[in-house]
Amino acid sequence: MRSVDLKRFRKELKLKQVEMSKLLSVDKGFYSKLESGKRSITMEMEKKIISVLHIEVAKAKVEAKIDFLRVRFKTLDVQTVIEKILHMDMNWFTHENRGFYHYTETFYYGSIRIFRNPEDSNMGIMLDLSGEGCRQLEQIFEEDNDRSWTEFFWSLYEDDLFGQGIVVDTKITRIDIALDELIVEGEENFDLYSLKEKMEQGLVDTTFKNFDFNGGCSYEGGKMVNKGLSLYFGSRQSPLYFNFYQKDYELARKEKMSVEDARLKHEIKNRYEIRLADEKAFLFVEYFLSSGESLDWLVKEIINASLNVYEIENGMKVFCQSWYNVIDKLEGLKLSVKGEKPSIEKTLRWLTNYLAPSLKMIKLIDNYMGTNELMERIDLAELKEKHEEMIEMVCVDAKDLLLGNGNNSDLREYMSQEFDLEEEYAF
Known part of the structure; x- marks a missing residue:
């Protein structure tokens, strides 16, 4: 039994750490180390856990966790x-x-x-x-x-x-979710090289405009070391960015051990990192709080909205089952809450953080010049895609914005009438 499995069992039973430690007759500090992985779970302890909790042991396939967070408070x-x-x-x-x-x-x-x-x-x-x-x-x-x-x-x-x-004013500027694909006896892990090949073969439909990869070997400590494969979707400057890589090779390099030993010690094969910045980070939390869904479900939604992976079977293009076996087995972020819209905060915070500075600049220039020329130019302006995205930030549901499938017919009709937009800019 691994620490991730122990934590999963406790969460599913809705128990606190102190309650679990009492059930197992151990000190809370000792139990905390078991759950965090700082102390290994012995065979004797595993038997005790199974007996006390009356559970059937099944190892998690993928562990999901928040791996980076940046929040600014004014x-x-x-x-x-x-x-x-x-x-x-x-x-x-x-x-x-x-x-x-x-x-x-x-x-x-x-x-x-x-x-x-x-x-x-x-x-x-x-x-x-x-x-x-x-x-x-x-x-x-x-x-x-x-x-x-x-x-x-x-x-x-x-x-x-x-x-x-x-x-x-509080602004969530970045949040990363890490999905660790664990090694489970009797089950195959996903081969990231196959995803790279599918990208090259046109068997991946993606919303990302950029794809890159690296790997190879480096000379370290007097010998050649395999760095493992890393795949990059999007750019580091974009609000949504994926980095998938062979975590076992990274751990082996970091701890100066063989890849086989790293796999035995950490039981991790691949890591899938989902990085959300600025408005995407903001919308991620907004949608999480308003939808009432668990974080693991939301991460699946983001990945599936961004990548569709296929394979050829009997001459036909079908969904790649080995890929979806990974995505469908997320564990670890079972943090659901009753959905409740954070009132008008989304609108006000978006205006404060992203629109208000530009609008204030225009207002000040108009006041200084003693004319309304700039505002008149705004009325005559033709909106581009990036401007429509800003309007959507205020008027469209967080889910549609986050997953990139916004389709608000009422808003579209209003904008067409109010600004006489051409069809090519409608959304």
Whole structure:
């Protein structure tokens, strides 16, 4: 039994870590290490778990987890962010007078980092969580009455989050989801080389305009080391970006061991990273909170909306079963919540973060010139695709925007009448 399986069993039984530790008659700290993988689950402990929980052991095929998160708060009040957002104590954090991303100071607890530039209030505060930082925050969640990512994300939408009657602009700028394809005895893992070949053969329908890959070997420690294959869909600058790679080779290089030993130790074959930035990150959380669906289901939706993989069978193009066997077996992000729209926050935050600066610039120029010429030019302007996408951000459902299949007939009709748009720009 692996740590991911133990955590899955506990979540499915809706038990807290402290409740599980009592059932197994072990210390909570010891149990936490079992679930995080810091302590191995012995055969004796596995038998005890099976007996106490009355379960049939079935290993997960794919583990999904939040692997990177970046949130910006337009405030300089670090202590309130730490206490109200993270539910942590300011005294736990270490302070340094240096930072990253043009910030000048850092507050950190392990891999949980907060950046601030006290000389620039417009930059606000940036919460930066690497994969390890996400795991550490999850441990804080466990100790905080079994808090979850669901509750964390909802807290970002509270109007008076700081409890001071001051609305603080919060902007989710990036969120990464990592899907680890695990090694299960008796089951084959997906071959990423086959996906590369299918891309080259035209057997993958994708919404991405860019595809790239790398691999090969490098000379390290006096010998040639296989770096494994990496596939890239989209670009690092785009709001949606996929990176699929052979995780077993990466772990082998990192820990200076053979690939076979890395597979035995970590039981991971491939990793599929889904990176969402700016509006896509914002919409991901928006749709998660408003739909009531679990995160693993939403990740499947994003992948399936972006990639359709086929193979040739009896001369006909059919869906590639080996690929969908991976996507359909996600485990680990079973965090569902009753769907509830975050009121008008989506509209207001989108306007604040993406539209308002440009509109204010136009208004100021008009005022300075004492004319209405610029606004008249706006009325005569012909909207392009990127402008329509901005309008959709305000008016169309988050699901359609996130998955790239927006189709709002009422909005289209209104725009055609109001702006006399040509058919080629309709959506």
